[in-house]
Ligand SMILES: O=C(O)CCC(=O)C(=O)O
């Protein structure tokens with residue numbers, strides 16, 4: 122993780138100069154192995170250097186173990202190496218430990234998350250700055266809003282493109298600062314020259330707040346799910362209002378935009394992904410390797426709103442529908458052949474939560490024919506429904522559709538939640 126400042130070589134006095142030099146050489150060779158896709162050799166090299174006490178190697182080995190790059194993922198081993206790197210003062214390790222703890226499985230979801238994140242902020246680690254900016258930006262206080270702008274500026278100054286996009290949108294609209302349309306235009310022009318696409322116009326009310334919360338960086342705020350409003354009992358259907366802030370909606374769009382591809386569906390017989398007239402949108406699925414603290418925090422909040430644990434979630438999908446595009450009536454539970462090829466031990470997709478990320482000029486509601494209901498997109502709000510019946514069998518009444526967009530575009534984030542643990546951490 123080159124963007125993470127911190128000691129990456131073996132601290133002096135711990136081992137002999139000769140061992141230190143050896144660890145450094147093994148570390149460099151492992152980096153070359155990664156570049157050449159020799160992953161098993163890279164892991165072996167990192168491991169040797171990590172055992173000697175090389176914090177950079179400890180961090181890289183941890184990442185390989187966390188994401189299962191050379192062998193099946195082992196978050197517990199990743200945590201072990203990160204804790205050793207953290208003990209040597211590597212702030213990148215603290216940042217990763219905080220990110221892992223959000224899942225609440227490999228590490229407890231406790232106050233250490235805030236401590237570690239703040240430590241990463243003090244070391245100017247850009248993804249930590251971005252996450253903290255978005256966190257303050259959710260809060261109504263003027264001080265919090267000012268902090269959000271300051272943190273976005275700091276992250277953008279460290280080269281964080283997404284923070285720069287979020288900042289430009291806030292400057293343009295005067296969110297947390299007086300409107301500065303000229304500065305916003307300059308920033309957007311700079312971003313466009315670097316090939317960064319503009320964001321769609323997104324405005325959303327501030328998220329619902331838990332009464333009496335302080336304005337410090339406390340994870341409890343994120344964990345508090347706004348209550349849901351039942352819409353139908355059978356099929357089980359609810360809506361959640363004011364779940365995500367405008368920054369959070371923009372974050373999801375900004376991260377998805379560069380990765381959009383034509384939506385595919387999986388053929389239930391062959392298991393192959395292919396274009397299907399069932400779903401004519403474009404979508405992006407977030408690679409776990411690309412997830413940062415802010416993205417995990419938003420997903421945790423979405424999972425909490427669905428009253429499920431984040432580790433039950435498949436990868437988050439962001440969909441974009443242009444006029445005429447739609448998702449024809451379907452059910453989200455997986456047919457046996459598809460399930461068999463994708464973590465059958467996690468069980469089927471028990472619940473779905475769809476979060477609307479922007480306002481659609483016309484069309485694009487989510488229709489539930491068996492409930493006789495349709496939910497119109499409202500930025501930052503979500504619809505939650507159950508795909509399985511009380512006995513865990515497929516619930517045919519969960520049939521639903523993304524109606525065609527008539528005018529404008531529709532951005533949506535979907536989390537499909539399995540019955541049991543799906544993610545490694
Ligand atoms: O676009 C919609 O409103 C529905 C999307 C959907 O059904 C899904 O993501 O599973």
Ligand SMILES: [Fe+2]
Pocket residue numbers: 451452453473521
């Ligand atoms: Fe669906």
